[in-house]
Every structure is written in structure tokens, then in C-alpha cells.
Amino acid sequence: MxxxxxxxxxxxxxxxxxxxxxxxxxxxxxxxxxxxxxxxxxVSREEFDAQQAVLMRTRAKVEALEKQLAELEKLAEQQ
Structure with missing residues (x-):
């Protein structure tokens, strides 16, 4: 570069x-x-791409946890 x-x-x-x-x-x-x-x-392109991949995986995990939390809160409200 x-x-x-x-x-x-x-x-x-x-x-x-x-x-x-x-x-x-x-x-x-x-x-x-x-x-x-x-x-x-x-930063190098390789380092940027690696960090972007980590961020995407982290974002997916956070979204899954948010969805799971919303479902648990909904169940708690029903009880």
C-alpha cells in the first residue's frame, strides 16, 4: 500500500x-x-477487514441476545 x-x-x-x-x-x-x-x-486493509469481521460477529451475537431477552421478558410478563 x-x-x-x-x-x-x-x-x-x-x-x-x-x-x-x-x-x-x-x-x-x-x-x-x-x-x-x-x-x-x-491500519492495513487486512487488519481493517479482520476487525470488521469481529464487529459483524459481535453485532450478530448482540442482536440474538436482545431477541432472547425480549422473549424472556415477554414470558415473565405473562406469568
Whole structure:
């Protein structure tokens, strides 16, 4: 992900900077980009997907427990 982003940013910078500047410091740009992204506290797509799956399972369990509780409350009211 970082490689693709760095490549895209580098390419866009090359297009935006006048053609007289031909030697952009790619290594320094990549290091600066990594530093900025690290400060943003981003997560990988894999970690996001894993957490999303956990959340979906948890939500399903909560919904099932809410339904079970509602049924138990209904039974308690009838008695």
C-alpha cells in the first residue's frame, strides 16, 4: 500500500513540478511520506477487514441476545 501511494505521489509531483527539475529525491520523499502516514495511525486493509469481521460477529451475537431477552421478558410478563 505504501509503495503504491509513494509511487503515485512521486508521479504526481513529477507532473506538477516544472520540467527543469528532473531529479526529485525519491528516497527522501518516501521517508517523509512514511513519517506522515505513521503519524496518521492508519491500519492495513487486512487488519481493517479482520476487525470488521469481529464487529459483524459481535453485532450478530448482540442482536440474538436482545431477541432472547425480549422473549424472556415477554414470558415473565405473562406469568
Amino acid at each position: 505504501l509503495e503504491n501511494l509513494a509511487r503515485t505521489v512521486f508521479s504526481e509531483l513529477k507532473n506538477a513540478i516544472p520540467s527543469q527539475v528532473t531529479d526529485l529525491p525519491e528516497r527522501e520523499l518516501r521517508a517523509a511520506l512514511e513519517g506522515v502516514l505513521h503519524k496518521l495511525n492508519l
